[in-house]
Amino acid sequence: MKDTLILGIESSCDETSVAVVKNGREVLSNVINTQISIHELYGGVVPEIASRNHVENISPVMKEALKQANIKLDDIDGIACTYGPGLVGALLVGVAYAKALSYASGKPLIATNHIEGHIAANYITYKDLKPPFLTLLISGGNTQLVLVKDYTEFEILGKTRDDAVGEAFDKVARVIGLGYPGGPKMDNLAKQGEPNIELPKVHVDGLDFSFSGLKTAVINLHHKIPDINKANLAASFEKNIAEILIEHTKKAIKETGITKIALAGGVSANSYIRQEFSKLQNEKNIEVYYPELKLCTDNAAMIASAGYYNFIKGNISDLTLNAVPNLKL
Numbered sequence: 001m002k003d004t005l006i007l008g009i010e011s012s013c014d015e016t017s018v019a020v021v022k023n024g025r026e027v028l029s030n031v032i033n034t035q036i037s038i039h040e041l042y043g044g045v046v047p048e049i050a051s052r053n054h055v056e057n058i059s060p061v062m063k064e065a066l067k068q069a070n071i072k073l074d075d076i077d078g079i080a081c082t083y084g085p086g087l088v089g090a091l092l093v094g095v096a097y098a099k100a101l102s103y104a105s106g107k108p109l110i111a112t113n114h115i116e117g118h119i120a121a122n123y124i125t126y127k128d129l130k131p132p133f134l135t136l137l138i139s140g141g142n143t144q145l146v147l148v149k150d151y152t153e154f155e156i157l158g159k160t161r162d163d164a165v166g167e168a169f170d171k172v173a174r175v176i177g178l179g180y181p182g183g184p185k186m187d188n189l190a191k192q193g194e195p196n197i198e199l200p201k202v203h204v205d206g207l208d209f210s211f212s213g214l215k216t217a218v219i220n221l222h223h224k225i226p227d228i229n230k231a232n233l234a235a236s237f238e239k240n241i242a243e244i245l246i247e248h249t250k251k252a253i254k255e256t257g258i259t260k261i262a263l264a265g266g267v268s269a270n271s272y273i274r275q276e277f278s279k280l281q282n283e284k285n286i287e288v289y290y291p292e293l294k295l296c297t298d299n300a301a302m303i304a305s306a307g308y309y310n311f312i313k314g315n316i317s318d319l320t321l322n323a324v325p326n327l328k329l
């Protein structure tokens with residue numbers, strides 16, 4: 001069978017990325033231009049600045065992706081671009097660029113959901129992984145337990161009612177003075193501490209999550225006791241979150257009878273959370289999958305992979321495609 005090459009374009013937040021992926025699984029190139037150092041100055045992503053930087057970077061990043069894959073635009077079978085969820089001005093840059101490329105080259109345009117992309121990162125890391133499986137999506141904008149019924153068919157089993165896990169990490173990190181991006185900094189600091197500070201565990205019904213109470217408790221504690229050991233605070237926060245995530249994952253496994261669980265999204269790069277999920281694997285005969293670290297956070301290879309599965313399903317878009325900032329799975 002002829003190979004299928006998909007060009008992926010990602011610009012939903014502060015990474016401009018273009019990738020070429022073969023048959024949904026093999027990465028030929030995955031060029032990522034991150035704007036972290038620019039937004040660091042402001043303590044978080046500034047949407048207007050993100051959009052301007054995407055405009056400046058998208059063409060050179062695209063050329064570099066084709067060069068590294070050693071192909072020409074003509075060799076591509078389809079163009080997949082993230083059209084949501086994300087920052088509207090940032091998304092529009094990738095969507096407009098993909099539409100122009102599609103119009104000029106005659107190649108099909110594949111509108112791709114960013115969340116589907118995070119799930120698909122696992123297909124790149126595990127060449128034999130096939131649905132059905134469960135996904136725990138933990139990123140900056142989303143926290144969801146998802147039943148992946150098929151490559152393009154999903155059922156949300158539970159979701160956060162307030163903050164996403166990554167958002168809680170970032171907000172706590174900012175208040176305790178770690179700066180942006182908070183998640184990786186909290187991860188490093190927690191390694192130097194002991195999880196010996198008691199924090200509230202927030203339970204909601206079913207498989208939904210809630211993290212804003214925990215976040216507020218940590219922030220209040222830091223305000224009340226300014227010289228509190230920050231490493232212990234970070235370790236306690238992380239432990240609390242890992243316990244909730246694991247409890248809910250076990251519940252979802254029990255309810256569905258599905259014992260394969262794939263982590264996805266930026267927070268799945270967290271070393272403590274990965275370590276705790278590995279233990280679950282040893283104790284319960286559960287298979288746990290994690291994307292390799294560079295595929296956990298935003299990148300276009302995961303978009304090209306998700307795009308591939310939509311392409312073979314015939315999910316092709318026309319040039320009226322628009323960005324959808326609050327797109328759901």
Ligand code: KG4
Nearest residue numbers: 139140141166183184187266267270297298
């Ligand atoms: O998936 P992602 O790149 O963007 C979204 O699609 O939302 O996730 C970014 C989030 C940020 O909140 C960041 O702080 C968090 O992932 N993150 C981490 C780690 N690396 C990234 N959180 C905890 N530990 C990490 N090592």
